[in-house]
Amino acid sequence: MTEETLFRTMLFDFYGELLTAKQKEYFDLHYNADYSLSEIAEETGISRQGVWDIIKRAEETLRKTEEKTGLIRRFREHLEAVAEMEDILAKLSEQTEGEARALTEQLSETLNKLKG
Numbered sequence: 001m002t003e004e005t006l007f008r009t010m011l012f013d014f015y016g017e018l019l020t021a022k023q024k025e026y027f028d029l030h031y032n033a034d035y036s037l038s039e040i041a042e043e044t045g046i047s048r049q050g051v052w053d054i055i056k057r058a059e060e061t062l063r064k065t066e067e068k069t070g071l072i073r074r075f076r077e078h079l080e081a082v083a084e085m086e087d088i089l090a091k092l093s094e095q096t097e098g099e100a101r102a103l104t105e106q107l108s109e110t111l112n113k114l115k116g
Helices: 003-018 021-032 037-044 048-069 071-095 098-115
Strands: none
Touching (some): 003 021, 003 048, 003 071, 021 037, 037 048, 048 071, 071 098
């Protein structure tokens, strides 16, 4: 999966409810279900250009929302921070014993909960 594909999926997951029903359906069919513009047009009874226009407007809405809120950016930053903390805790756990090791394992479990 390319970075752009992953980003579009995240846009849809985070902000998809802000789209109209038609935008949501066409965006999902095209990017998540991998339908071609022709397939969507045939299924919905509008032109390929009409389908493309709806998908582009939907993507523009999603991208503008991310620019304003930054939720995906912050989510990614949090995931990176959690991964870094896990690495540090793993190294610390290797160097400690007894109660200190138990505490590092407890922190690791707490970080896993944050990841969901």
